[in-house]
Amino acid sequence: MIRYKEYADELAQRIQAGHLKPGDRLPSIRAVKRQRGVSASTVFSAYYLLETQGYVEARNRSGYYVSAKMPLPGLAERPTPVAQAHALPLDFSTLACQMLAQAGQRNLVPMGSAFPSPELFPFDQLAMSMGRALRRMDPWQTVEDLSPGNPALRRQIAMRYGTLGMDLAPAELVVTSGAMEALNLALEVTTQPGDLVAIESPAFYGALQALERRGLRAVEVQTHPRTGVELASLRRVLDTHAVKACWFMPTFQNPMGCTMPDEAKAALVGLLTTRQIPLIEDDVYGELYHGPRHPPPAKAWDREGWVLHCGSFSKSLAPGYRIGWVAAGRFTARLARHKMMSSLATALPSQLAILDFLQKRSFERHLRALRHALARQQAAAIRAIGQYFPSATKVTQPQGGYFVWVELPADIDALAVHQQAGQQGIGTAPGHLFSADHRYSHHLRINHGYPGDLRSEASFKVLGEIVHRNRARSGT
Amino acid sequence: MIRYKEYADELAQRIQAGHLKPGDRLPSIRAVKRQRGVSASTVFSAYYLLETQGYVEARNRSGYYVSAKMPLPGLAERPTPVAQAHALPLDFSTLACQMLAQAGQRNLVPMGSAFPSPELFPFDQLAMSMGRALRRMDPWQTVEDLSPGNPALRRQIAMRYGTLGMDLAPAELVVTSGAMEALNLALEVTTQPGDLVAIESPAFYGALQALERRGLRAVEVQTHPRTGVELASLRRVLDTHAVKACWFMPTFQNPMGCTMPDEAKAALVGLLTTRQIPLIEDDVYGELYHGPRHPPPAKAWDREGWVLHCGSFSKSLAPGYRIGWVAAGRFTARLARHKMMSSLATALPSQLAILDFLQKRSFERHLRALRHALARQQAAAIRAIGQYFPSATKVTQPQGGYFVWVELPADIDALAVHQQAGQQGIGTAPGHLFSADHRYSHHLRINHGYPGDLRSEASFKVLGEIVHRNRARSGT
Numbered sequence: 001m002i003r004y005k006e007y008a009d010e011l012a013q014r015i016q017a018g019h020l021k022p023g024d025r026l027p028s029i030r031a032v033k034r035q036r037g038v039s040a041s042t043v044f045s046a047y048y049l050l051e052t053q054g055y056v057e058a059r060n061r062s063g064y065y066v067s068a069k070m071p072l073p074g075l076a077e078r079p080t081p082v083a084q085a086h087a088l089p090l091d092f093s094t095l096a097c098q099m100l101a102q103a104g105q106r107n108l109v110p111m112g113s114a115f116p117s118p119e120l121f122p123f124d125q126l127a128m129s130m131g132r133a134l135r136r137m138d139p140w141q142t143v144e145d146l147s148p149g150n151p152a153l154r155r156q157i158a159m160r161y162g163t164l165g166m167d168l169a170p171a172e173l174v175v176t177s178g179a180m181e182a183l184n185l186a187l188e189v190t191t192q193p194g195d196l197v198a199i200e201s202p203a204f205y206g207a208l209q210a211l212e213r214r215g216l217r218a219v220e221v222q223t224h225p226r227t228g229v230e231l232a233s234l235r236r237v238l239d240t241h242a243v244k245a246c247w248f249m250p251t252f253q254n255p256m257g258c259t260m261p262d263e264a265k266a267a268l269v270g271l272l273t274t275r276q277i278p279l280i281e282d283d284v285y286g287e288l289y290h291g292p293r294h295p296p297p298a299k300a301w302d303r304e305g306w307v308l309h310c311g312s313f314s315k316s317l318a319p320g321y322r323i324g325w326v327a328a329g330r331f332t333a334r335l336a337r338h339k340m341m342s343s344l345a346t347a348l349p350s351q352l353a354i355l356d357f358l359q360k361r362s363f364e365r366h367l368r369a370l371r372h373a374l375a376r377q378q379a380a381a382i383r384a385i386g387q388y389f390p391s392a393t394k395v396t397q398p399q400g401g402y403f404v405w406v407e408l409p410a411d412i413d414a415l416a417v418h419q420q421a422g423q424q425g426i427g428t429a430p431g432h433l434f435s436a437d438h439r440y441s442h443h444l445r446i447n448h449g450y451p452g453d454l455r456s457e458a459s460f461k462v463l464g465e466i467v468h469r470n471r472a473r474s475g476t
Numbered sequence: 477m478i479r480y481k482e483y484a485d486e487l488a489q490r491i492q493a494g495h496l497k498p499g500d501r502l503p504s505i506r507a508v509k510r511q512r513g514v515s516a517s518t519v520f521s522a523y524y525l526l527e528t529q530g531y532v533e534a535r536n537r538s539g540y541y542v543s544a545k546m547p548l549p550g551l552a553e554r555p556t557p558v559a560q561a562h563a564l565p566l567d568f569s570t571l572a573c574q575m576l577a578q579a580g581q582r583n584l585v586p587m588g589s590a591f592p593s594p595e596l597f598p599f600d601q602l603a604m605s606m607g608r609a610l611r612r613m614d615p616w617q618t619v620e621d622l623s624p625g626n627p628a629l630r631r632q633i634a635m636r637y638g639t640l641g642m643d644l645a646p647a648e649l650v651v652t653s654g655a656m657e658a659l660n661l662a663l664e665v666t667t668q669p670g671d672l673v674a675i676e677s678p679a680f681y682g683a684l685q686a687l688e689r690r691g692l693r694a695v696e697v698q699t700h701p702r703t704g705v706e707l708a709s710l711r712r713v714l715d716t717h718a719v720k721a722c723w724f725m726p727t728f729q730n731p732m733g734c735t736m737p738d739e740a741k742a743a744l745v746g747l748l749t750t751r752q753i754p755l756i757e758d759d760v761y762g763e764l765y766h767g768p769r770h771p772p773p774a775k776a777w778d779r780e781g782w783v784l785h786c787g788s789f790s791k792s793l794a795p796g797y798r799i800g801w802v803a804a805g806r807f808t809a810r811l812a813r814h815k816m817m818s819s820l821a822t823a824l825p826s827q828l829a830i831l832d833f834l835q836k837r838s839f840e841r842h843l844r845a846l847r848h849a850l851a852r853q854q855a856a857a858i859r860a861i862g863q864y865f866p867s868a869t870k871v872t873q874p875q876g877g878y879f880v881w882v883e884l885p886a887d888i889d890a891l892a893v894h895q896q897a898g899q900q901g902i903g904t905a906p907g908h909l910f911s912a913d914h915r916y917s918h919h920l921r922i923n924h925g926y927p928g929d930l931r932s933e934a935s936f937k938v939l940g941e942i943v944h945r946n947r948a949r950s951g952t
Contacts, residue, residue: 123613143795145796180819193669210817319619320621344656345796346653350823
């Protein structure tokens with residue numbers, strides 16, 4: 001039976017070859033179902049994927065049409081950087097803190113922001129859930145629901161993993177003040193200051209900060225812009241370095257958006273289990289998949305408890321409520337104790353409001369709208385980059401999340417672009433942030449998670465002009 | 477002019493001497509005012525103090541009467557322990573975590589609990605404040621109010637210090653997930669693993685855990701059960717050890733309840749400022765004073781920013797909301813950055829609900845009722861200990877908070893008492909918890925902060941019997 005992805009590829013090729021032209025209507029779902037003998041959901045998934053990729057557009061009640069603005073063919077993945085596996089001294093965090101401070105500046109076009117638009121979240125419904133939860137709250141819960149957290153909320157979180165086919169015991173879960181606390185606690189129970197931790201290249205700057213804060217050293221592992229951590233590179237690193245833990249984002253990695261294929265995740269967990277090295281899995285974007293399928297986390301293959309899997313509602317449901325969690329495997333008891341010692345408990349009102357929301361409202365309905373908004377916006381961002389940036393620019397096309405990773409021509413200094421864009425009211429995240437040795441000097445992470453922002457298209461134009469100007473300046 | 481305290485002492489002496497007898501009515505406030513030429517508030521303060529000390533009882537609408545159950549004269553402070561100033565290896569926290577877990581067992585009489593009764597707090601009013609705050613919340617606050625926290629809440633906190641005559645800038649405040657996070661962050665920005673930190677003896681076990689967690693070493697400073705840290709002892713410790721920070725509770729110390737006199741606080745800050753040693757001031761009980769005066773924190777004398785003053789609403793207004801703060805002096809910028817790196821932000825709903833409560837409701841009215849309940853209960857606890865415990869027992873009589881520190885006869889093992897009491901459904905905090913070398917082996921910290929608990933009187937009787945039995949067993 002034909003799979004949705006193959007059918008989508010087939011149509012994409014026909015569009016690229018000009019056999020289907022802008023404005024052409026795609027066959028109705030019913031027609032394809034009949035002609036190809038596939039299910040309606042397969043056809044729908046294929047059309048949905050093409051829409052997120054920018055090839056087609058949905059028009060209300062009248063079906064799917066080939067888009068007038070097609071994605072540019074040159075915008076494929078950039079070649080894998082040759083990451084060197086050596087220990088890096090870390091001296092970081094000023095630039096990263098400036099970036100986070102930018103998030104609070106409402107007049108800045110938030111392409112550098114680490115967060116999706118706050119307008120994408122159901123705060124009114126959350127407020128109603130909070131109201132009901134607090135009316136029912138038993139004051140004694142303030143002492144009974146200390147770490148590891150409210151038992152009913154932990155059951156709800158475990159149940160969501162159940163829908164992915166994962167059998168996660170609520171007893172393995174510790175509720176935390178967002179994923180950032182979860183990740184820091186995971187680092188704390190698996191390492192000692194001075195230890196070596198393997199990270200991706202490029203890596204989330206929060207990971208670099210966390211390592212710096214704990215006095216750890218980092219070793220970078222080669223990371224493919226589409227398929228994530230390269231296991232051959234990781235194996236070499238583990239053979240030559242006394243790595244005490246790995247901190248990876250196997251799904252919709254920050255900043256590149258890459259996702260390790262299922263088999264690679266399984267192999268990663270197998271490799272680390274054999275060597276008894278803990279994997280700290282940062283999975284804060286997993287719910288934000290653009291296609292029809294939720295990629296399972298690496299934790300799904302964890303049989304012996306070496307994966308400390310960290311998640312959060314901050315990017316999927318309730319920013320600012322600060323509710324995250326960790327399923328810490330064999331480290332659970334120790335981690336719960338460290339949580340208690342470091343911050344005693346997680347805010348009870350936030351826990352209870354989210355619990356009520358999960359029990360009484362449709363998390364799925366909200367998520368579908370959120371994913372769709374992010375996917376459409378990604379397509380628009382990629383088109384705009386193709387239109388306004390130099391032709392040698394490369395951009396990733398992640399299957400989820402709200403970042404794309406842009407590789408500018410090599411002669412461009414992203415920090416200069418960052419500063420000039422800032423002067424024109426546009427925030428950007430320069431590639432320097434994502435490696436301890438600042439090697440990603442001509443890269444930008446672009447946040448496209450602000451679908452309501454009308455300045456978006458114009459800002460891409462301005463940003464493109466700035467990039468062009470920097471190119472001219474450098475004289476090539 | 478006569479001061480309220482002198483007048484209270486005068487009356488206490490007359491009661492102890494039998495000149496005023498149980499059931500006697502004290503003169504009316506108006507009468508004393510006229511006879512002695514003092515203000516009504518002086519008389520009221522004196523009567524209030526006598527009430528908290530257990531000498532008199534207020535009867536509705538008819539004034540104050542000498543109590544039938546007077547405090548026993550033998551229950552004064554115990555002698556200062558000879559604390560030795562040497563570095564202690566720390567190996568701790570299992571017992572402490574058991575203790576915290578006990579707090580969640582509702583069937584256990586909570587004399588070992590670290591928390592006051594959740595029934596003492598205005599959760600209904602807080603829920604209403606939360607409702608109003610969330611209806612008005614701007615979604616953009618979720619990114620704008622990242623660390624150091626909501627600006628209006630920081631202004632409100634600073635204003636409360638203003639009522640103490642302290643000029644604290646909102647810019648010096650960082651909102652944290654409870655005081656525990658504040659204290660841990662304070663430790664993080666002032667020390668490196670392996671450093672030596674001066675603590676009280678006995679000390680809050682949370683401090684011992686925090687030091688252990690960060691790989692620090694502790695040196696204990698002699699601490700008086702009524703007047704707190706002894707400056708001569710501290711000076712000796714500083715002369716002979718490379719102390720990198722002090723972690724003290726100068727007001728209503730946990731576990732003893734002692735409070736350093738104002739002059740001693742001023743001298744402490746002066747001493748540490750001269751030596752450029754940071755003082756981490758744990759002031760979570762300051763609002764819970766029993767008498768008429770809020771003892772100013774050591775921070776009030778901080779001119780050069782060496783005091784990192786940590787407070788919280790968890791014990792005074794909103795348990796479970798997890799809102800604390802730190803005024804970190806010269807360490808503020810660094811601490812705000814560490815907060816951002818470790819947990820990004822503090823739960824916004826909790827911040828906004830407390831802000832609304834402070835702006836719209838009477839925090840003072842709630843606090844007056846809370847303080848009064850705790851003071852009355854302290855007097856009852858001290859009477860019960862006097863009645864049921866061996867006569868050689870000594871107990872502190874703190875001017876605030878909800879703990880008393882009980883020194884049992886030296887031949888009694890508090891851990892055995894703790895275990896036997898637990899089997900009879902009574903929680904206790906054995907003295908072992910409060911020193912790294914478990915030296916307080918015949919001491920108990922008793923929580924009397926559960927005024928609604930009808931089991932209280934009976935439990936003191938059972939506890940007294942257990943103590944007597946252990947005495948008999950040890951053959952003395």
